[in-house]
Amino acid sequence: MTTLSRRRFLGAAAGSVALAAPTVLRAQARELVMIGYGSAQDDPLKRAGEILAKKYPGVSLRIIGGLSAEAIAQIKASRGASPYDFAVMGSPAIINAVDEGVLEPLDIAKVPNAKNIDARFMPYAYGMGVPISYAGIGIAYNKQMVPNPPKTWAGLWKPEYAGKIGVSRPQSNLGLACVSIAASAFGKTDADTDFGLAKWKELKPLVGRNPNLLQQMLERGEIGLCPLWHDNTGIAIASGLPLGYAKVTGPGPLILPTMIVKFTRTAHSDLIHEFADILLTSESQTFAAQPPYYFGTTVKGVVAPAGAAAFLPSTPEEIASMVSVDWPKVAPNRGKIVEAFDRMFAG
Incomplete structure (x- = not known):
């Protein structure tokens, strides 16, 4: 197990049915298609998509639920015509996706709110994305x-x-x-x-x-x-x-951080960066931390609601002892x- 430590650095280098590739016509150039959870856990993502759409009329977000591993296989099979633009992805799936060559790193300079992320979470993105929550x-x-x-x-x-x-x-x-x-x-x-x-x-x-x-x-x-x-x-x-x-x-x-990552050859890189930045605002983090989701927050200064203590590390001792699997191994x-x-x- 690896401790979530500010000093820890990890070297940069997964549906009830098989994930179905969206049949979206890519001519709809302002639709972003992402891999999400396929459940109520998508609510914070939908909220961020609504904020993005208000700023950019004509932009829409489609969330496809399923396992990251199935999406990675579909992207490889697409030979450059990926049906997806980006995803929420945990550390082990990121490692697998990097090995398959289907991810491009986010430019952290284009995600201003990334400066507020608790440093202990950043290594678990392996240089590919930004941590938006943890489970x-x-x-x-x-x-x-x-x-x-x-x-x-x-x-x-x-x-x-x-x-x-x-x-x-x-x-x-x-x-x-x-x-x-x-x-x-x-x-x-x-x-x-x-x-x-x-x-x-x-x-x-x-x-x-x-x-x-x-x-x-x-x-x-x-x-x-x-x-x-x-x-x-x-x-x-x-x-x-x-x-x-x-x-x-x-x-x-035991926890697993979740990142926003983008797939290769997406036509919407700038919008994806802005979407990630929205998820890292204190308002978005507070929304995700509320019941019934109780997502663990990655931004410094966001106070978890009292009910979260039943599900996530809450005492100083618990927080200090948070660990994750040694995923690169x-x-x-x-x-x-x-x-x-x-x-x-x-x-």
Whole structure:
């Protein structure tokens, strides 16, 4: 695991159905097409798009939900005619996208509000974009099935949770993180993914193809608990579902920063930079931090609402101990990890 430190520098160098490329006619030169979440988590992005459209009449934003890994494959297959302009993307997907040559770095000089980003988050963009938020990875649980959730990651292996656990496939960033979490929870390095996979095999979990499907399994009572993004869980709780969220440690609190990045050959580079700058205003950060999203903010001076403490690091001790996976040692092996995972849990 890597600590989110102001001194840390990391060398620059993932839908329920397969992501469908938008059939937008690119002659509509003022439409920006981005990869988002495909859920209520897109609300802060939509708000920023509305602000941009008011400033530039004729500009519109289309958000396509899906996994970054699927979008990367589509862009490669397009041979220069990418259906997407930009995306929200987590650290591991950025590493994979850089390896595939489908990203162009943002020019930080064209994002004035980037100067207000807490320096601890910038290294996780790997020089390709700007961090606009972060998500926590904890354990979501059905209160009717699991009255006492684990307090540590290793606690998932307690007999009382047998037969109740779910996990996301590692094609997603969440699932990939879970493989490393299982290794580090038992004293191994993040990169020891063979050990991590073997530990998950011990649990015999039910597998969700992606985090959204995993969440649905939890909501239906098919599983009792699972690793899940804090924002997914918060939105579900706000809808009245009997779910809870545990900010587990060992490692942790575990988080993943999210960046705005742009794809190669986009015709809307200047608008994308301005869109990113809007998301970094204190007003946008405050909006994203509110319930039910509770996105972690990356801009200095933005105060999180009281309710966020149930989902994100809030005390000085928790904030000081925030960690993320050592992605440069894990993400390049995503393909092999997915293949091994699929063989392990086939059928």
